[in-house]
Amino acid sequence: MQDVVVEEERRPAVDESLRQAKAFSVELRKAARKARTPRPIVSGGGGFRARKGDRLFRLFAVGSLVTLFVIPTTLAVLYYSLIASDQYVSEARFSIRSADTSASSPMASLSALFGGGQATDAAIIAEYVKSGAIINQLSDSFNLIELFTTKRWDPIASLEANPTSEDLIKYWKGQVDISVERSSGLTTLRVRAFSPTDSLALTKEILRVAEQMVNRLTRRTEENALREAEAEVQTTKRRLSESIYKLKTMRDSTGILDVSSAAAANTEILTKLRLEKAKLDVQIKSLEDNDSGSAPQLGTLKNQTTAIGQQIRKYEQSIAGASTGSSIASRGAGLAEAETDLKVTQAEYQKSVGVYELARMTLERQRSYILTYVQPSLPQEALYPKRLLIVMAVALGTAVLWAIVIGVAMLARDHMA
Template sequence: MRERKPEFYPHCISSREGGPISQAPATPPAQPAAAPAKPSPKIPRNAGKARARKRHFVILFSVFMVVIAPLLATIHYLYFVAEDQYASSFGFAVRSEETSLASGLLGGLASLSGGSSSSDTDILYEYIQSRSLVEKIDDQLDLETIYSRPEADPIFAYDTSGEIEDLVRFWNKMVHVSYAAGSGLLEVEVKAFAPEDALAIANAVIVESTTMINDLSAIAREDATRYAREDLEQAVARLKSAREALTRFRSETRIVDPSADIQGQLGLVNSLEAQLAGAIIELNLLLETARDSDPRVETAQRRISVIQTLIEEERQKFGLGRGSDPESGQDYSTLLGEFERLTVDVEYAQKSYLAAQTALDAAQADAQRQSRYLATYARPSLPRSSQYPERFQLSAVTGAMLLLIWSIGVLIYYSLRDRR
C-alpha cells in the first residue's frame, strides 16, 4: 500500500509535549444559526427484576387447596380407608321350548302359551333392578347388614338409616346388569364387601329370576287352558243348538231326510206313470174290438182316470210339504234348502267341537311341562381378589376434574381482573 502523507494545516502547530497550539483561524464566512436538537428519550439499559405479588401467592394457595389437598385426601381414602369390594359375575338367557303341531289352531295356541323370549328377557332385565327383587333378597340375606358391614367406609358402605328406596338405589350401584338386545343375553355383575356375600347374592338373583320366569310361564299356560276351555264350552253349546234345530225341523215336517223322501216320491210317480201307460195301451186295444158302450171300455177309462189322479196327487206333494198347511206350507225345494243349512250347521259345530277338544288337550299337556326356562351359560363363582374400588382410575379422574375446576376458576379470575 502507498503510504499516506500527513496533511499540513497552517492554523494548527504541535508543541514539543505533543499538545496542539491553536492559532487564530481565518475568519470563516458567516452562516445562519442552526435550530437546537430535541433531547432523545432515556431508555434503561436493563429491565427491573420481577417480584412476586400477592395474587401469585393466592394462586399457589388455590392450587394447593383446590387440587393438591383434595387429591391427597382422595388417594388416602381410597388406599387406606375404603374397603375392598369383590365381584361375582354370571350370564343367562331366557329360552322357550319349540313345539311343532300339525294343526294351525294348535300352533297358534302353542305360540300363545310359549310367548316371546325377547320380551321375557326385557322383563327380567327390569326385574333384577326392581324393588320387588330387592325386598325378596333382603328377606333372605339381610342386604342392609351385608352392605353396611364396613363401618369405617362411610362413602362406599350403605347407611342403615335409609329407607327401602335408598336400599334399591344402593342395590343398583352394587349390581350391574348389561343386556345384549340382539342375542338376548343378560350379564350380571354383583359386588359386595366379602367374596362369600357376592356369591350368595348372585345365586339368590338366579333363583329369584328362575322363579319369576316360571311364574310367567304358569300364568301363560293358565290363560291358554282357560281360553281353550271357554272355546270348548262355546263349541258344545253351538253343537247342541244345531242338533236341536235339526230335530225340530224333522219333527215339524215329519221328514227325516228330504232327499231320500224325494227319491221315494219319484219312484212312486214313475211306477204310476208306467201303469198309466199300460192302461192306455189296453184301452186302445180294446177300442179296436169293442164298442164305446162296452162296459170294459168304461172300466179301462175309469182305471186310467184313477191312475192320472194318483199321479197328479203325488206330483202335488212335490209342491207342498207333507203334513203342512197348503196355504202356508213350503215346497220341497225350500225344505231341502233348510235341511241342508241345518245339516251344515251341525257338521260345522261338530268340527268346532273336535278342534276345541283337541286344543284343550294340547293346553293341558303343555301346562304339565316347562315351556320357558332360564338357561345359565356362565355360573357365578367365588371371587379370589378384589376388583373394586378402582383406586388408580378414581384417583386419576379426581385429579383431572380438580385440575379442570381450578383452571376454569383461574381463567375466570384473570378475565374479571383484565376488565377492571
C-alpha cells in the same frame, strides 16, 4: 450595544436547554405510559414497584391450587389407601329358553324377527333385577341392609344406616349390573358385595328368583285356564249332585231301584209262570184226551192253571199295562229320564275333571328356563375400587380444573387492569 451582543451569545445555550428539557419530558411520558401498562404475573408485574393487585393474585393462585388440587387429591389418596373397602364381583352369563317352543318353528322365527321371545324375556329380567320388586324377594333369604354395610367405617361405598326403601333401591342399582344383547338375548349379570361368599350367594339367588318371575309371567294364560276349568268342575259337580238327588227322589216315589233290573226280574218271573202254565195245560190236555175228565187231579190242575194265568196277566200289566199307571213302563219313564240325565252329567263331570287336571299339570310344569352358560364362581380378589385409577383421575381432573380457573382469572385480570 454591549447588552445585545451578550444576549446573542446566550441564545444557543438557551435553545439547547429548551431542547434537552423537551426531550426529557418526552422520556418521562413514555416511562409513565409503560408503568401504567399491565404485565402478566409470570413476568414479575409491571411498573416501578409490584402493585398490590399482583400480590393478591399470587395469593389467589396459591389458595386455589391448594383448594382445587392439593386437598382433593390428598383426600382421595387417604380414602382409597386407608378407608375404602374391597368389593368382590361375581359374574354369570345366561340365556332364556322356553320348554315348549322349538327354535326351528315358524313362530320362533317370527318372534325373533319382531324382537320377542328370548330377547324380550331377557329385557324383562333386566328390568326386574334393577327394580325394587326383586329386593322384596331377596329379603326372604338375605338381610340386604346388613350385607351391604361394611364392618369398618366407609362413608362412600357402604350403605347408610337405617336406609329408606328408596335409598336401598338406589344403592342396589349401583351394586348390580346387568346387560342384555338385544339380537340374541344373551345376558350378563355382575353383582358386587363386600364378601366373596355374599357376592356368589346373591348372584345364585338372583338367577333363581328371576327364573321364577319369568315363569309366573308365562303362566298367566295357564292360570286363567285353570281357574276356568275349576269353575267348570264346580258347575258340573253341582249339576251331578242335582241329578243324583232327582234320581233318588224318583226311586223313592216309584219304588223301583232300576228300571232295567226291575223289568228283567219281572220278565224272568213271567217267563217261568208261562212255562209252568204250559206244563199244566199239557197235563190237562193229556187227561182230557184219555177220557179222564172225571179224574180228581183234573180240577186241581185247572185251578192252578187259572191262578197262574191271573199271575201272568198281573205281571204283564205291571211291566207294560196299557190301562194302568202303575206299570214299570209308566213309572220307569221318569226314572229312565233321570238315569239318562245322571249319565250325561257324570260324563260332563268326568270331562271337566280331565280338563282341570290337564290345566293343573300344564300350570305346574316349568315353561321357561335360565340356561347359565357361564356359572357364577367365588371371586378370588377384589376388583373394586380401582384405587390407582381413581386417584389418578381425581388428580388429573382437579389439575385441569385449577388450570382453567387460573386461566380465566388471568384473562380477566389482564383486561380489567
